[in-house]
Amino acid sequence: MCGLELLRLRRHNKREVKRVAPEAMGPPWKRTKSSSRVSEGISGQVASDLPMASGIYPDVGLISLLNPGGPLGNPPAPFCRRPPVPSRVRWTVIHDQVKAQALSQEIDTLLAKETQATADTRTLLNHIDLLGLRVNWQKSNLIPSQQVTFLGMAKQNQRYDSRQVRDLIQFYYPDKKETKPENKQKGKESSEDKSSSEPSTSGQSSAEGGKKDGGCEAVRRWSREGGSSCCQLDDLKTLSKCDMRLGNLSFSRSHTVLIDVKVFHQGQVVPQRGRDVWHSNFVKMPCSMSSMSPKPDMSLFGRIPNSSSHLENHFSTLFSKIAALALKLPKQVEKTIPLLQRHQPATITLSQFQIACLLANAFYCTFPHRNTTKPDSEYHNYPSINFSRLFGDWSERKNQKLMAIMEYFNVVTDDKFRHDGLVTFERRCLRDADVPDWRGCRETLGKLHVTSEGTIEDEGTGLLQVDFAAKWIGGGVLDTGLVQEEILFLMHPELIVSRLFTEKLDDKECLIITGTQRFSCCDGLSDRFQWMGPFHDKLERDDWKRLKRQILAIDALHFRHPKEQYSMDKVRRELNKAYCGFKGQPGREEPDIATGKWGCGAFNGDAELKAVIQLMAAAKARRGLVFFTFKDDYLTKRLQQIYHSLVSQKATVGQLYKHLEIYCSLQRKQGTSHEGLFDYLGKIKLPVNSSL
Incomplete structure (x- = not known):
C-alpha cells in the first residue's frame, strides 16, 4: 500500500498529481479555499478521514462528485425534488499510486470531450451504488456545493476496478466516443467479469465486446428495467392515500x-x-x-x-x-x-x-x-x-x-x-x-x-x-x-x-x-x-x-x-x-x-x-x-x-x-x-x- 495519492482533476483537460499528507492538510473543517473557483479547491475530506478507508479493505478507492452551483446548506442531491446535475468528476483519492494514475488517465480521457453531464444525480448515484460502492454523504465547507463521496470496497471474490467506474461514467456521457485502444481493453476486461455475482456486471462476456459500448450493457439494462427494481418510499401507499370507507361506528358481536x-x-x-x-x-x-x-x-x-x-x-x-x-x-x-x-x-x-x-x-x-x-x-x-x-x-x-x-x-x-x-x-x-x-x-x-x-x-x-x-x-x-x-x-x-x-x-x-x-x-x-x-x-x-x-x-x-x-x-x-x-x-x-x-x-x-x-x-x-x-x-x-x-x-x-x-x-x-x-x-x- 502506498501513501495517499491526491489526484486533482482540474476544470480543463490537464491533470496534476500531487502527494499531500493528511496531517499537512489539517482537519476538514479547518481547511480553507484560496479561490472561489471550484477547480482550485481541495476535497473536503480525504480517505484518511473516512472510517472505511483505514486499510481494512485491500482495494479501497474514493471518487467524489461535486455538484457546483448548489448553495451551501442545501440537502444532499438525492433528497431534492429536482436533483442538481453533476458537471464532471473532479477528485479521486486512491491508496495505490499506479491505480490512481491509471484511473486518472481514464477519467481525463472520458471528460476531455464533454462539458456537462446529461444524467441527474439520483440516477447516477443509484447505478454507482449497484457496482457495490458504499455511499457516504459529506457536506463540503470549502466550496459552495454539495459533495458526494463513494467509497469502493473489495468484497469476497469480487474486486471493483477502474474499468467499472469508467464504464459507468461513460454511460452518463452518451455523446462521448471511445478510442480503439479503450475498446480493446474493455473487451478484455468484460470477459474477466463473467463470473461476477453482482447484478450490475453479471452476464457480461467477450461477445458483448463487439458492441461499441458493450461494457456498459449491464448498466444500461439496469436503467431500462428501473435501476434496482426497488421503488421510492413515496410510491408506497399510506393510510392518508387510502380510500377508507369505514361506515358508521357500530357494535357487533365481535x-x-x-x-x-x-x-x-x-x-x-x-x-x-x-x-x-x-x-x-x-x-x-x-x-x-x-x-x-x-x-x-x-x-x-x-x-x-x-x-x-x-x-x-x-x-x-x-x-x-x-x-x-x-x-x-x-x-x-x-x-x-x-x-x-x-x-x-x-x-x-x-x-x-x-x-x-x-x-x-x-x-x-x-x-x-x-x-x-x-x-x-x-x-x-x-x-x-x-x-x-x-x-x-x-x-x-x-x-x-x-x-x-x-x-x-x-x-x-x-x-x-x-x-x-x-x-x-x-x-x-x-x-x-x-x-x-x-x-x-x-x-x-x-x-x-x-x-x-x-x-x-x-x-x-x-x-x-x-x-x-x-x-x-x-x-x-x-x-x-x-x-x-x-x-x-x-x-x-x-x-x-x-x-x-x-x-x-x-x-x-x-x-x-x-x-x-x-x-x-x-x-x-x-x-x-x-x-x-x-x-x-x-x-x-x-x-x-x-x-x-x-x-x-x-x-x-x-x-x-x-x-x-x-x-x-x-x-x-x-x-x-x-x-x-x-x-x-x-x-x-x-x-x-x-x-x-x-x-x-x-x-x-x-x-x-x-x-x-x-x-x-x-x-x-x-x-x-x-x-x-x-x-x-x-x-x-x-x-x-x-x-x-x-x-x-x-x-x-x-x-x-x-x-x-x-x-x-x-x-x-x-x-x-x-x-x-x-x-x-x-x-x-x-x-x-x-x-x-
Whole structure:
C-alpha cells in the first residue's frame, strides 16, 4: 500500500498529481479555499478521514462528485425534488499510486470531450451504488456545493476496478466516443467479469465486446428495467392515500365499543352505559363491587431513588394528577371490557381518555389478580399490566422508561388535551381455510423499498408499522426490556393498555392497533436507550376520530440455535404469521407495510431468510413493503440485488417456496458449510422444474 495519492482533476483537460499528507492538510473543517473557483479547491475530506478507508479493505478507492452551483446548506442531491446535475468528476483519492494514475488517465480521457453531464444525480448515484460502492454523504465547507463521496470496497471474490467506474461514467456521457485502444481493453476486461455475482456486471462476456459500448450493457439494462427494481418510499401507499370507507361506528358481536355510538355520530365522545361483570371472559376492574383485592402498595414509590431528578419534579404535582385520573375510571368505563382471547377474532374500540384512566390505575397497580406470574394463576396467559415490576430493582433503564411514561401522563392530565380521539385493538386469526398453499402460489413479488436509513416509527409513519412483538404483547416494556417492541410502546404508551386484555398470541394470530398517539422521542437500544423529549403528533384522523397510524404486532419464533430455523415447519409458521398480519380485509383499501429485521437479533433469526419470508407474505397479500435494515448497508445492497434478480425473472411466491425447501434441506445436512440465502438465490435460474 502506498501513501495517499491526491489526484486533482482540474476544470480543463490537464491533470496534476500531487502527494499531500493528511496531517499537512489539517482537519476538514479547518481547511480553507484560496479561490472561489471550484477547480482550485481541495476535497473536503480525504480517505484518511473516512472510517472505511483505514486499510481494512485491500482495494479501497474514493471518487467524489461535486455538484457546483448548489448553495451551501442545501440537502444532499438525492433528497431534492429536482436533483442538481453533476458537471464532471473532479477528485479521486486512491491508496495505490499506479491505480490512481491509471484511473486518472481514464477519467481525463472520458471528460476531455464533454462539458456537462446529461444524467441527474439520483440516477447516477443509484447505478454507482449497484457496482457495490458504499455511499457516504459529506457536506463540503470549502466550496459552495454539495459533495458526494463513494467509497469502493473489495468484497469476497469480487474486486471493483477502474474499468467499472469508467464504464459507468461513460454511460452518463452518451455523446462521448471511445478510442480503439479503450475498446480493446474493455473487451478484455468484460470477459474477466463473467463470473461476477453482482447484478450490475453479471452476464457480461467477450461477445458483448463487439458492441461499441458493450461494457456498459449491464448498466444500461439496469436503467431500462428501473435501476434496482426497488421503488421510492413515496410510491408506497399510506393510510392518508387510502380510500377508507369505514361506515358508521357500530357494535357487533365481535366488536365492542366502549363509547356511546349514537352520541358519537352527533360529534361527542361519552362513555357507553353498562354494568360490571365479574367473569373470567372479561377484565376484572379495580372498581368492581366484587373485587376483594387489598389496597395498592404505595411503598413502591418509595423505592424510586432520589437521584432521579426528573421524577422528583413530578412527586408533588403529576403523581396527584395521575391519582385523580385513576379515580375517574368508574364513570369513564361503565361497560365491561371483554378479553381478546386466543382463537377468537374480536375488536375493542375505546376513547383515549378511557385508556388514560385505565393506565393511571395500572400505574398505581390497582388491577386485581394481575400481580402474580405463577403458572397456575388466573391470568398466567396474559402479560402483566400493573407497573409494580417497573418500580422494583431500580436501574437507569427504568429511569429512562419512567421519563417517557411521565411525559404521557403529563400530556393527558393537562386541561388542554383533547380526549375525543378513539383507538381500536383488533385480534385477527388466520383460519385453516385461509392458510395459503404456499407451493402453489402464483403471485409475483410486489413493490419494495429498502433503506439503511430511518426507522419504522418515523419514516414508516402512515404505513402498517410492524411491531417485532413477543407472544405476550409488549414484551418487557414494564420491566427491563428495551428493544424494538418496548421502545415502540414507550413512544406510544396507549399501546400498553393492550396488555390488559390481550391473551398470548398463537401461531396464526396477530394484533392490529389503529389510532394510538405518539408522545415521546427516544434514541438508542438497551443500555444506550434515552428519552429525548416530547413529540407533538400532528397526524390526521379518520372518520372514527382515530389517528392515521396502524401498528401490527406479530411475534417471530425464538431459536436457541440458529440452524433450527432451516426447517420448513418453522418457515411455514413464519409465513403464516406474517400473512395473518399482512392480509387485508375484503373490500377495504389497506396501506403498504413498514418492516425490517423481524425476529433477528436476540431471537437468532436469519435476516436474509426473514426478508424473503416477509416479501412472500406481502406478495400473497398484494401489498408493498418498506424494509428498514437499521444501518445495515450490506443487507440493504444484497436485498436490492436479489430482489431485482427475482423480479427480472418474474419469480412467483410458489417458486420461492420450492427453493426454500431445497435451501433448508442443504442447511440441515451435516458438514455442509453455511451458504447465505441470497447467495443461493443469486445462482438459481427460474422457472423451477416441475419436479421440485
